[in-house]
Amino acid sequence: MxxxxxxxxxxDDPSIQQVAKIALEAVGGFTVHTCSSGQQALDDYQxxxxxxxxxxxxxxxxxxxxxxxxxxxxxxxxxxxxxFMTAKVQxxxxxxxxxxxxxxxxxKPFDPMTLSEQIRQIWRDFHS
Amino acid sequence: MIIQRVxxxxxFITWFGSLLLLTFFGWLGWQDxxxxxxxxxxxxxxxxxxxSELLLLLLLSxxxxxxxxxxxxLQQSQExxxxxxxxxxxxxxxxxxTLNNIAASFNPDWREQLRQALLVAAxxxxxxxxxxxxxxxxxxxxxxxxxxAGLLQDDSHFELGQTYCSLxxxxxxxxxxxxxxxxxxxxxxxxxxxxxESYIGAAVQVEGAPFGTISFSSxxxxxxxxxxxxxxxxxxxxRWVGSNIERRRYLEAQIEVAERLKKISSxxxxxxxxxxxxxxxxxxFPYCSEGIRTLFHLTAEQVKQxxxxxxxxxxxxxxxxxxxxxxxxxxxxxxWKQDHRIQHSDGEVVWLAGRAVPESQPDGSILxxxxxxxxxxxxxxxxxxxEFVSTVSHxxxxxxxxxxGAIGLLHGQVFGRLPAQAMQxxxxxxxxxKKLQLLINDLLDMDKLIxxxxxxxMQPQPLxxxxxxxxxxxxxxxxxxxxxxxxxxxxxxxxxxVDSMRLQQVMTNLLSNAAKFSPAGADVDILVQCQQQQALVxxxxxxxxxxxxxxxxxxxxxxxxxxxxxxxxxxxxxxxxISKQLMTRMHGSIGFHSEVGNGSxxxxxxxLVSETEPSEVKL
Numbered sequence: 001m002x003x004x005x006x007x008x009x010x011x012d013d014p015s016i017q018q019v020a021k022i023a024l025e026a027v028g029g030f031t032v033h034t035c036s037s038g039q040q041a042l043d044d045y046q047x048x049x050x051x052x053x054x055x056x057x058x059x060x061x062x063x064x065x066x067x068x069x070x071x072x073x074x075x076x077x078x079x080x081x082x083x084f085m086t087a088k089v090q091x092x093x094x095x096x097x098x099x100x101x102x103x104x105x106x107x108k109p110f111d112p113m114t115l116s117e118q119i120r121q122i123w124r125d126f127h128s
Numbered sequence: 129m130i131i132q133r134v135x136x137x138x139x140f141i142t143w144f145g146s147l148l149l150l151t152f153f154g155w156l157g158w159q160d161x162x163x164x165x166x167x168x169x170x171x172x173x174x175x176x177x178x179x180s181e182l183l184l185l186l187l188l189s190x191x192x193x194x195x196x197x198x199x200x201x202l203q204q205s206q207e208x209x210x211x212x213x214x215x216x217x218x219x220x221x222x223x224x225x226t227l228n229n230i231a232a233s234f235n236p237d238w239r240e241q242l243r244q245a246l247l248v249a250a251x252x253x254x255x256x257x258x259x260x261x262x263x264x265x266x267x268x269x270x271x272x273x274x275x276x277a278g279l280l281q282d283d284s285h286f287e288l289g290q291t292y293c294s295l296x297x298x299x300x301x302x303x304x305x306x307x308x309x310x311x312x313x314x315x316x317x318x319x320x321x322x323x324x325e326s327y328i329g330a331a332v333q334v335e336g337a338p339f340g341t342i343s344f345s346s347x348x349x350x351x352x353x354x355x356x357x358x359x360x361x362x363x364x365x366x367r368w369v370g371s372n373i374e375r376r377r378y379l380e381a382q383i384e385v386a387e388r389l390k391k392i393s394s395x396x397x398x399x400x401x402x403x404x405x406x407x408x409x410x411x412x413f414p415y416c417s418e419g420i421r422t423l424f425h426l427t428a429e430q431v432k433q434x435x436x437x438x439x440x441x442x443x444x445x446x447x448x449x450x451x452x453x454x455x456x457x458x459x460x461x462x463x464w465k466q467d468h469r470i471q472h473s474d475g476e477v478v479w480l481a482g483r484a485v486p487e488s489q490p491d492g493s494i495l496x497x498x499x500x501x502x503x504x505x506x507x508x509x510x511x512x513x514x515e516f517v518s519t520v521s522h523x524x525x526x527x528x529x530x531x532x533g534a535i536g537l538l539h540g541q542v543f544g545r546l547p548a549q550a551m552q553x554x555x556x557x558x559x560x561x562k563k564l565q566l567l568i569n570d571l572l573d574m575d576k577l578i579x580x581x582x583x584x585x586m587q588p589q590p591l592x593x594x595x596x597x598x599x600x601x602x603x604x605x606x607x608x609x610x611x612x613x614x615x616x617x618x619x620x621x622x623x624x625x626v627d628s629m630r631l632q633q634v635m636t637n638l639l640s641n642a643a644k645f646s647p648a649g650a651d652v653d654i655l656v657q658c659q660q661q662q663a664l665v666x667x668x669x670x671x672x673x674x675x676x677x678x679x680x681x682x683x684x685x686x687x688x689x690x691x692x693x694x695x696x697x698x699x700x701x702x703x704x705x706i707s708k709q710l711m712t713r714m715h716g717s718i719g720f721h722s723e724v725g726n727g728s729x730x731x732x733x734x735x736l737v738s739e740t741e742p743s744e745v746k747l
Contacts, residue, residue, distance in 0.1 A: 013526050019533030026542045087525050109529035109565060113540040 001127040004120060008050035009034050010041045010067060011085070012059045019112060020054070028116025038062030042070055050080065052123060054106070057086040057097075065100050072101060081126040083119065085110070134199065138192045145184045153177035216357075223361045226252045231368055238376045239272050239282070242369065246274040246342070249365055253358060255326060255344035260369060262340040263288055263297065271340065292318045293341040296329040302359040304328040307349035325349035328358065330366035334373045342366050393417035398501030399424075403435070403484060405458055407492030411435035414495075423480065423502060425472060443469035443477060458494050461486050467503065479507040514575060521572045528568070532561045570702040573633075577709040584627040584713055588737045591622045591663050595656055598635035605640055610648040613639065619658040624734040630710045634718070637703040638667040638730045645671035645728070658736070665732040674722040682720065683708045 007030050011017050017034045024030045033048045035041040039062060041055070053071070057064040068082055081103030086093075094105045104122045106115070157173030230248055235241035246258035257275040261268050268286040288294050295313070296303040305311050308325045318324065329343030342365060393400045399419030404412050412435050416428040424438055431438050442450050446468040457464035465483040472478070484498020538546065539554040546554060576582040599613050606613055624631075642652040646669045655666040674682065683704050704718075711718045715735055722728035 013530065015530030016526065016533065019530055019537065022537055022542065023533060026537070027540065087522070108525065109532040109561075112533045112536040112542075 001124070002051070004030065004051050004123040006031050006033070006048065006051045007119070008032075008041060008045070008048055008053045010038060010053065010055040010059070010064070012036055012056065016056075020110075020115070023110075023112035023115045024054075024119070027113060028119065030116065030119075038064070038067030038070070041067055042074065045071060045075060052119065053077075053080060053082040054119065055082060055084055057084050065097070068101055077101070081122060083122055134195045135192065138188050138195075142185065142188050145188070146181055149177055149180050149184065153180065219355075219357055222252065223357055227361065227364055227368070230365070238372070242272045242372065243274050245365070245369070246272060249361070250274055250344055252361070253328065253344045254350075255328065255346045257324070257345045258343070260332070260340065260342050261291075261293060263293070263338070268293060269340075290317050290321055291343075292316065292324070292327045292345070293329055293343055296341050296343065297331055297338070300331065302328065302330045302363050304354040304359060304362075306351075306353045309349070323347055328354050328362050330362045332366050332370045332373070334370050334377075339370060339373065342369055390417070393419070396499075396501075398499055400499050401484070401497075403496040403498065405454075405494045411439070413438065419500075423478070423500065424470065441470040441472065443471045445469070457484070457486050457496070461488060461494070464496060464498065467507075477504075478502055479504040514579060517571055517575050521568045521575065524564075524568055528561065528564055532558070532565070535561060570706060573706050574702050574709075577706065577713075582713070584630060586625050586627055586714065588623055588625045589628060591624045591626075591665070591734070592617055592620055592656055594626070594628045594631050595635060595654065595665060597628075598632045598639060599654060601632070602636055602639040602643070606643040606652070609643045609646060611643040611646045612651050613643075613654055614651050615654045615656070617656040619656060619663070622656070622658055622663040623737050624663050624716075625737045626714045626716075626734065630714060634707040634710050634732065635665070635667075637707045638732075641703065641730070642667050642669035642671070642728075645669060647671065659733070661736055663732075663734045663736055665734075666729055667731070668727065668729045670727040673724040673726050674720070674728055675724050679722070683718075 021032045024032045055064045084097050084102045085106045087108045103126050153173050160169040230245040250258040259273045260271045262271050266288045268288045270284050273280045324345040327345040332339045400417045402415040413431040453466045467481050481503045482500040484496035486494050486496045535557045650670045653668040657664045717733045720730045
């Protein structure tokens, strides 16, 4: 299992973009590429080649699940776990996201100090 | 007849006497003849017989004459008596028929009805002036009268002392004088003023209190005094007049009430109604206020006999609901209360809130009294409110996520060490952001519960682990208040069908409340027990308890005993309302016992299930 380094974060809110970027880079030591929309994620995917995608579910224009679907159609994501970020979820919602191809779900609001560890755990689980 | 019998009896005595005399004198003559043997003796006795016979005949004929005379006199007196009785009967019949005519008469104008009665009675009594008066202190008011034209007017006033009625009232029974100038009342001021020679009057009582009098008088004296029949007649008439006034008052009060109801109900923003279901299942609206026009575009007349025109307006989607509601209300004789829609022919949909109380009637029908009002606007506002709460909550989350993250980074000293005070501020901000998150979560939960959109992942599972997790997760919260949780499980293998996350949410609410309201250093006991085929979870604190006036509101939205509580203790006041909803959806229940100063006990009851019971996902 390679070590997780490159994370693509897809999120429309600039403040959350910043917080997540710092939380993952400063605390977790990852390299984060931020996309402001699903479309940008599709455009930037090939250039960045992320190891993991962290994506907001509710976004204007193209939402998280649709973006994931499009990415899956264009690229091979079999080794790239996608983690959805969404507000307080119910267990059956988590399973529906997983059915769409998500590796896991991170609940908003997230704790920036533990987010990196959480992502790392998901990465490990994905590869185990 | 009697005379014939007397005559035949006297004939019989005549013949029988003559025979006796003949036998007697024959026997005497025979005795004497045998002694003296001479016919002179026979002649003497024959003469004696003839004289005796003559005397007998004379005596009998006189007796017969006297008897006949006596009998004739008797007969005459009997005939006279019979005539008088017939006369009296006729008078009684006349009085009764007059009273009957009066009682049976009806005129919507009560003054005219009474005037008619007075006229009829005056005619019967042969006294032309008839007055019904109202007496108030010294004031004598003519209410209704019947008299020769120009003599009197209704509503004229006299001084009571100037009328004979003062005597009627004083006597408290029928007062009658047939020849005033010849009586001890000749000096009465009424006689001086009006020269009324004959008078009969009686007091009128209304609702048990003196009202006034009825009186009949004439300027002419009567030949004979008033009879008992005439007195009784006036007395009965006075009673009839009294009860007639009572009835009128009652009727007027009813009319006034009906008028009042009509005026008030016309101002109501809805419709008041009576709704009837007959024993054979027919529906009608015996009464509908004017609101029926605005709400249903119908008139009260259109539904008076048959409720169909109104029922036809009920929205197709609500037809079954309304029918079931009415059926249930009729079956259980319980309040009918329903929000439902109607649809007008132009397609306009109106939301109505209806309520009515059923009453079983002696004829087997059921009569509802109720009110229905337009709540379209309220429904619109409710929907807007729900949408608002939902939107705001969602919109609040995004900035809150950013704030929470940013503060978390500062507090986590990602950008270098913070001075002690800055650290303190970061902690304070973080704690408040947490509170905001909880508040928004509560609002969203309530919103989902009300809208019925909350999903439950029901799974049969052991109860104890869920409770243990909840207690463990809340331990740090309790520590803030220096409170300790003590979990004691009397039954360890209870299985329940629940959404474990939701049950934990309920437990978190109960545990945090118990900690919040406990004094520092106190213990909160959590007991898991089995009670009558149900799992029982009890959370017992030693806090301040719940006051009686707050008890009824404890499970309602935004309730906290004291509005200052939310400041000192934190929380939205939604926790228990959400918990109750969650427990209900999970087929369980929540309740409490509490006494001010003696702490509170909140308990959860859940039906037990066997381990093999299939899971059920409840939407």
